[in-house]
Amino acid sequence: MDESQTWHALQLSGLALLIVVITILLTVLNLVVLLLRGYIRTINHSNGIEDHLMYIGGIINLGLNIAVVYGCYTGIGSFDHKLNASIATEGAKMVTVWQLLYLTCSPIIKISICATLIRVASQRRYTYPLYVVSILAIAMSVMGIICVFVQCTPFTASWTGKGKCIPADVMMIPAYIFSAVNIAMDWTITIVPAFMLWSLRIRRYLKLLASGILGIGILASTAMIVRMIYVLSYGKSTNKLHKIGYIILWAVVEISLGIIAGSLPSVHQSSKGRSKDSTSRRDSYGTELGTIVGRRRRPPPIVPTYNDYEVTTTIGQGDDGNNDTDFDKDDDSTRRMIYVTREIQQTYS
Structure with missing residues (x-):
């Protein structure tokens, strides 16, 4: 050739x-x-x-x-x-x-x-x-x-x-x-x-x-x-x-x-960094299964009293009102996230 x-x-x-x-x-x-x-x-x-x-x-x-x-x-x-x-x-x-x-x-x-x-x-x-x-x-x-x-x-x-x-x-x-x-x-x-x-x-x-x-x-x-x-x-x-x-x-x-x-x-x-709990179960997308099963009742507030201050701690589930972070997640679990709020009031005797 x-x-x-x-x-x-x-x-x-x-x-x-x-x-x-x-x-x-x-x-x-x-x-x-x-x-x-x-x-x-x-x-x-x-x-x-x-x-x-x-x-x-x-x-x-x-x-x-x-x-x-x-x-x-x-x-x-x-x-x-x-x-x-x-x-x-x-x-x-x-x-x-x-x-x-x-x-x-x-x-x-x-x-x-x-x-x-x-x-x-x-x-x-x-x-x-x-x-x-x-x-x-x-x-x-x-x-x-x-x-x-x-x-x-x-x-x-x-x-x-x-x-x-x-x-x-x-x-x-x-x-x-x-x-x-x-x-x-x-x-x-x-x-x-x-x-x-x-x-x-x-x-x-x-x-x-x-x-x-x-x-x-x-x-x-x-x-x-x-x-x-x-x-x-x-x-x-x-x-x-x-x-x-x-x-x-x-x-x-x-x-x-x-x-x-x-x-x-x-x-x-x-x-993004995620909080990891050794006892929590997650699905393939990293969503806590506990947030999918159902809504839990909000526990009653815990009110410990000290000598000069009254501390009120409330544990709840749902939106905490911070819109800057609501969509900063891999899924919609933030709408059912557990949040803790604490109010401190000074008391007078």
């Missing part, structure tokens, strides 16, 4: 180099955030379904990013004049691998974020849209995977070109539907927390944290919108791998920002 037609790794430049650099940086950042989340949630015995989903999504995303980096060395983000048949075929294969991994990873991360929001939401008007997003995420993922497998017969024709494939113009229809629905889901996940925090009185640094998280969510949604502009690249016959590189780049940004935005609340909530 002519040496010019054998596969070899490309010298990265331009868009391909940019994709590799950004992918590696975001991969390292994602791993740090996920490892920190896993460590904190584990030592606090507070891992929930949303955490396990995010860990699974993070592992799949790691494989996705590895495929992207390798794909850049075999044509993704490069112009046709730098490719031979073997390199272009391998690059097209990695595009297909990326599609399948992306369609598997994206809904898992969205459902993880929805599960987190559903757990802390106090009203059904907030939870219903999140359930809808979770269902749509699964439906869109299944639709996308089916499209990937049926677009060419045999399946290997997706990268070899040796077979019969559905016209690219037809395949762009589900691509646009998938992108539009995903944009709607991303904005729903971003807007719902904003409404949840609208009327809450919380500390300033918590407001800043919430604003940062919402900002990251908006950036992820914006990345999806920008990526939709390049969907037409699927129908191009020249420099196709170069143009698809833009789609992959923004997809990497979207997924990575989703992992970060979905992990920051759990890291913050779990890293």
